Amino acid sequence: MKYAGWAATTATLRKAGFSDRVIRSAVKNRIIIRQRRGVLVLPDAPTDLVSALVANGRLTCVSAGRHHGLWVLNEPLVPHLFCRHGAAKGYVVHRESYVPTEGPHAVTSLADTLLHALRCLPEVEAAVMVESAVTQGRTTLEFLRARVPGNRNGAARRVLELVDGSADSPIEVVARLLFWSAGIRLEAQVELAGIGIVDFLLEGILIVEIDGKSHLEPRQVKKDRFRNNASTIGGFLLLRYDYEALMYSPDRVLAEVLKVLTSRGGR
Incomplete structure:
Protein backbone atom coordinates (compact mmCIF):
# COMPACT_ATOMS: atom_id res chain seq x y z
CA MET A 1 0.00 0.00 0.00
CA LYS A 2 2.86 2.39 0.68
CA TYR A 3 4.14 1.79 -2.84
CA ALA A 4 0.62 2.45 -4.17
CA GLY A 5 0.49 5.83 -2.46
CA TRP A 6 -0.32 4.98 1.18
CA ALA A 7 -3.90 4.09 0.30
CA ALA A 8 -5.95 1.54 -1.59
CA THR A 9 -9.56 0.79 -2.33
CA THR A 10 -11.15 -2.38 -1.03
CA ALA A 11 -11.56 -3.47 -4.65
CA THR A 12 -7.84 -2.99 -5.32
CA LEU A 13 -6.89 -5.13 -2.32
CA ARG A 14 -9.28 -7.84 -3.45
CA LYS A 15 -7.71 -7.85 -6.91
CA ALA A 16 -4.31 -8.18 -5.23
CA GLY A 17 -5.53 -11.41 -3.61
CA PHE A 18 -6.60 -10.23 -0.16
CA SER A 19 -9.87 -11.71 1.05
CA ASP A 20 -12.55 -9.69 2.86
CA ARG A 21 -11.69 -11.63 6.02
CA VAL A 22 -8.02 -10.62 5.80
CA ILE A 23 -8.96 -6.99 5.13
CA ARG A 24 -11.36 -6.90 8.10
CA SER A 25 -8.69 -8.44 10.32
CA ALA A 26 -6.13 -5.84 9.19
CA VAL A 27 -8.59 -3.06 10.00
CA LYS A 28 -9.43 -4.60 13.39
CA ASN A 29 -5.74 -4.83 14.30
CA ARG A 30 -5.11 -1.30 12.98
CA ILE A 31 -2.63 -2.51 10.39
CA ILE A 32 -4.71 -0.40 8.03
CA ILE A 33 -7.39 2.20 8.74
CA ARG A 34 -10.74 2.51 7.01
CA GLN A 35 -10.67 6.21 6.15
CA ARG A 36 -14.03 6.21 4.44
CA ARG A 37 -16.23 3.65 2.75
CA GLY A 38 -14.15 1.68 0.28
CA VAL A 39 -10.86 3.50 1.03
CA LEU A 40 -8.17 2.17 3.35
CA VAL A 41 -4.96 3.91 4.44
CA LEU A 42 -1.82 3.02 6.36
CA PRO A 43 -1.64 4.31 9.97
CA ASP A 44 1.53 6.31 9.26
CA ALA A 45 0.17 7.90 6.10
CA GLU A 161 10.51 30.15 -21.32
CA LEU A 162 12.21 30.79 -17.98
CA VAL A 163 13.26 27.16 -17.54
CA ASP A 164 16.51 25.84 -19.02
CA GLY A 165 17.38 22.88 -16.78
CA SER A 166 20.78 24.25 -15.74
CA ALA A 167 20.15 24.84 -12.02
CA ASP A 168 21.54 22.65 -9.25
CA SER A 169 19.21 24.11 -6.62
CA PRO A 170 15.99 26.13 -6.38
CA ILE A 171 17.83 29.25 -5.26
CA GLU A 172 19.88 29.17 -8.48
CA VAL A 173 16.61 29.42 -10.40
CA VAL A 174 15.68 32.46 -8.29
CA ALA A 175 19.06 34.07 -9.02
CA ARG A 176 18.90 33.36 -12.74
CA LEU A 177 15.44 34.88 -13.09
CA LEU A 178 16.51 37.91 -11.04
CA PHE A 179 19.43 38.59 -13.38
CA TRP A 180 17.36 37.93 -16.49
CA SER A 181 14.72 40.39 -15.26
CA ALA A 182 17.36 43.14 -15.46
CA GLY A 183 18.40 42.13 -18.96
CA ILE A 184 21.79 40.85 -17.83
CA ARG A 185 23.52 38.46 -20.22
CA LEU A 186 24.54 35.36 -18.32
CA GLU A 187 25.98 31.88 -18.63
CA ALA A 188 25.03 29.27 -16.02
CA GLN A 189 27.22 26.42 -14.77
CA VAL A 190 30.07 27.53 -17.00
CA GLU A 191 33.58 26.06 -16.68
CA LEU A 192 36.43 28.57 -16.51
CA ALA A 193 40.08 27.60 -16.92
CA GLY A 194 41.94 27.46 -13.62
CA ILE A 195 38.76 28.08 -11.64
CA GLY A 196 36.33 25.28 -12.41
CA ILE A 197 32.58 25.40 -12.85
CA VAL A 198 30.96 28.58 -11.54
CA ASP A 199 27.27 29.15 -10.90
CA PHE A 200 26.95 32.24 -13.10
CA LEU A 201 29.12 34.36 -15.35
CA LEU A 202 27.46 37.73 -15.98
CA GLU A 203 28.34 39.81 -19.04
CA GLY A 204 31.53 37.76 -19.41
CA ILE A 205 33.28 39.47 -16.48
CA LEU A 206 31.40 38.95 -13.20
CA ILE A 207 31.26 35.57 -11.47
CA VAL A 208 28.33 35.13 -9.09
CA GLU A 209 28.43 32.14 -6.76
CA ILE A 210 25.44 30.94 -4.73
CA ASP A 211 26.46 29.59 -1.32
CA GLY A 212 24.55 26.77 0.33
CA LYS A 213 25.05 25.33 3.81
CA SER A 214 28.03 23.26 2.63
CA HIS A 215 29.98 26.47 2.05
CA LEU A 216 30.22 26.92 5.85
CA GLU A 217 32.21 23.69 6.24
CA PRO A 218 35.99 24.22 6.77
CA ARG A 219 36.94 22.12 3.74
CA GLN A 220 34.57 24.05 1.49
CA VAL A 221 35.76 27.39 2.92
CA LYS A 222 39.33 26.53 1.85
CA LYS A 223 38.10 25.48 -1.60
CA ASP A 224 36.10 28.69 -1.98
CA ARG A 225 39.09 30.79 -0.94
CA PHE A 226 41.21 29.12 -3.62
CA ARG A 227 38.53 29.71 -6.25
CA ASN A 228 38.12 33.33 -5.17
CA ASN A 229 41.85 33.93 -5.62
CA ALA A 230 41.88 32.08 -8.95
CA SER A 231 38.99 34.24 -10.15
CA THR A 232 40.85 37.45 -9.35
CA ILE A 233 44.06 36.19 -10.94
CA GLY A 234 42.05 35.26 -14.03
CA GLY A 235 40.79 38.82 -14.34
CA PHE A 236 37.22 38.18 -13.20
CA LEU A 237 35.16 40.02 -10.64
CA LEU A 238 33.37 37.95 -8.01
CA LEU A 239 30.29 38.27 -5.81
CA ARG A 240 28.86 35.61 -3.49
CA TYR A 241 25.29 35.40 -2.18
CA ASP A 242 23.40 33.01 0.04
CA TYR A 243 19.77 31.90 0.20
CA GLU A 244 18.69 34.65 2.58
CA ALA A 245 20.11 37.43 0.42
CA LEU A 246 18.39 36.22 -2.74
CA MET A 247 15.06 35.44 -1.09
CA TYR A 248 14.73 38.41 1.23
CA SER A 249 16.94 41.13 -0.27
CA PRO A 250 16.79 40.63 -4.05
CA ASP A 251 16.75 44.38 -4.73
CA ARG A 252 20.03 44.82 -2.85
CA VAL A 253 21.58 41.87 -4.68
CA LEU A 254 20.57 43.24 -8.06
CA ALA A 255 21.74 46.75 -7.20
CA GLU A 256 25.17 45.43 -6.20
CA VAL A 257 25.47 43.32 -9.34
CA LEU A 258 24.51 46.23 -11.59
CA LYS A 259 26.91 48.56 -9.77
CA VAL A 260 29.83 46.17 -10.30
CA LEU A 261 28.95 45.59 -13.95
CA THR A 262 28.60 49.31 -14.60
CA SER A 263 31.90 50.12 -12.90
CA ARG A 264 33.71 47.68 -15.18
CA GLY A 265 31.87 48.71 -18.33
CA GLY A 266 29.99 45.44 -18.54
CA ARG A 267 26.76 47.29 -19.28
Missing part, protein backbone atom coordinates in the same frame (compact mmCIF):
# COMPACT_ATOMS: atom_id res chain seq x y z
CA PRO A 46 1.10 11.62 5.92
CA THR A 47 -1.69 13.77 7.34
CA ASP A 48 -1.94 15.95 4.24
CA LEU A 49 -2.56 12.87 2.10
CA VAL A 50 -5.23 11.60 4.47
CA SER A 51 -6.91 15.02 4.50
CA ALA A 52 -6.98 15.01 0.71
CA LEU A 53 -8.66 11.61 0.69
CA VAL A 54 -11.22 12.74 3.24
CA ALA A 55 -11.99 15.73 1.00
CA ASN A 56 -12.47 13.28 -1.89
CA GLY A 57 -9.61 14.83 -3.82
CA ARG A 58 -5.88 14.68 -4.51
CA LEU A 59 -3.07 17.00 -3.51
CA THR A 60 -1.75 18.94 -6.47
CA CYS A 61 0.21 22.00 -7.53
CA VAL A 62 2.62 23.21 -4.84
CA SER A 63 1.08 20.88 -2.22
CA ALA A 64 2.05 17.83 -4.28
CA GLY A 65 5.53 19.08 -5.15
CA ARG A 66 7.51 17.50 -2.32
CA HIS A 67 5.58 14.22 -2.64
CA HIS A 68 6.96 14.04 -6.19
CA GLY A 69 10.47 14.95 -5.02
CA LEU A 70 10.34 18.39 -6.63
CA TRP A 71 11.85 21.65 -5.42
CA VAL A 72 9.30 23.83 -3.66
CA LEU A 73 10.27 27.43 -3.00
CA ASN A 74 7.52 28.33 -0.50
CA GLU A 75 5.16 26.06 1.39
CA PRO A 76 1.53 27.02 0.69
CA LEU A 77 -0.54 28.67 3.41
CA VAL A 78 -3.59 26.86 2.03
CA PRO A 79 -3.33 23.33 0.58
CA HIS A 80 -3.99 22.85 -3.14
CA LEU A 81 -6.41 20.08 -4.06
CA PHE A 82 -7.57 18.56 -7.32
CA CYS A 83 -11.27 17.87 -6.91
CA ARG A 84 -13.66 17.46 -9.83
CA HIS A 85 -16.78 18.11 -7.78
CA GLY A 86 -17.70 19.74 -4.49
CA ALA A 87 -16.55 22.82 -2.64
CA ALA A 88 -13.60 21.26 -0.75
CA LYS A 89 -13.59 24.06 1.83
CA GLY A 90 -10.19 25.12 3.12
CA TYR A 91 -8.39 24.29 -0.12
CA VAL A 92 -7.30 26.02 -3.30
CA VAL A 93 -9.23 23.84 -5.74
CA HIS A 94 -8.07 22.76 -9.20
CA ARG A 95 -10.70 21.20 -11.47
CA GLU A 96 -8.94 20.10 -14.66
CA SER A 97 -6.91 16.94 -15.14
CA TYR A 98 -4.55 16.56 -18.09
CA VAL A 99 -2.86 13.23 -17.27
CA PRO A 100 -5.12 11.51 -14.72
CA THR A 101 -3.83 9.36 -11.88
CA GLU A 102 -5.43 5.95 -11.63
CA GLY A 103 -6.48 4.36 -8.36
CA PRO A 104 -6.87 5.85 -4.87
CA HIS A 105 -3.66 7.91 -4.86
CA ALA A 106 -3.97 11.10 -2.86
CA VAL A 107 -1.54 12.98 -5.13
CA THR A 108 -2.07 13.97 -8.76
CA SER A 109 0.25 12.74 -11.50
CA LEU A 110 3.54 14.58 -11.99
CA ALA A 111 2.19 16.10 -15.20
CA ASP A 112 -0.98 17.41 -13.54
CA THR A 113 1.03 18.72 -10.59
CA LEU A 114 3.29 20.75 -12.89
CA LEU A 115 0.52 21.94 -15.19
CA HIS A 116 -1.57 23.10 -12.25
CA ALA A 117 1.49 24.94 -10.89
CA LEU A 118 2.07 26.62 -14.26
CA ARG A 119 -1.48 27.94 -14.30
CA CYS A 120 -1.66 28.86 -10.62
CA LEU A 121 1.61 29.89 -8.96
CA PRO A 122 3.70 33.06 -9.27
CA GLU A 123 6.25 32.80 -12.09
CA VAL A 124 9.31 32.12 -9.97
CA GLU A 125 7.63 29.44 -7.84
CA ALA A 126 6.24 27.63 -10.88
CA ALA A 127 9.58 27.85 -12.69
CA VAL A 128 11.37 26.31 -9.70
CA MET A 129 9.07 23.27 -9.72
CA VAL A 130 9.30 22.77 -13.48
CA GLU A 131 13.09 23.24 -13.49
CA SER A 132 13.35 20.54 -10.84
CA ALA A 133 11.39 18.04 -12.93
CA VAL A 134 13.27 18.90 -16.12
CA THR A 135 16.66 18.66 -14.39
CA GLN A 136 15.72 15.21 -13.05
CA GLY A 137 14.78 14.11 -16.56
CA ARG A 138 11.19 13.38 -15.56
CA THR A 139 9.49 15.64 -18.08
CA THR A 140 10.33 17.93 -20.99
CA LEU A 141 9.44 21.49 -21.86
CA GLU A 142 7.96 20.24 -25.13
CA PHE A 143 5.60 17.88 -23.30
CA LEU A 144 4.37 20.64 -20.98
CA ARG A 145 4.17 23.29 -23.69
CA ALA A 146 1.93 21.07 -25.81
CA ARG A 147 -0.58 20.93 -22.95
CA VAL A 148 -0.94 24.67 -22.38
CA PRO A 149 -2.20 25.96 -25.75
CA GLY A 150 -4.30 29.03 -26.50
CA ASN A 151 -4.54 32.56 -25.20
CA ARG A 152 -5.62 31.66 -21.67
CA ASN A 153 -2.37 29.74 -21.13
CA GLY A 154 -0.06 32.51 -22.26
CA ALA A 155 1.25 33.07 -18.73
CA ALA A 156 2.01 29.36 -18.34
CA ARG A 157 3.99 29.30 -21.57
CA ARG A 158 5.95 32.36 -20.46
CA VAL A 159 7.01 30.47 -17.34
CA LEU A 160 8.30 27.62 -19.51
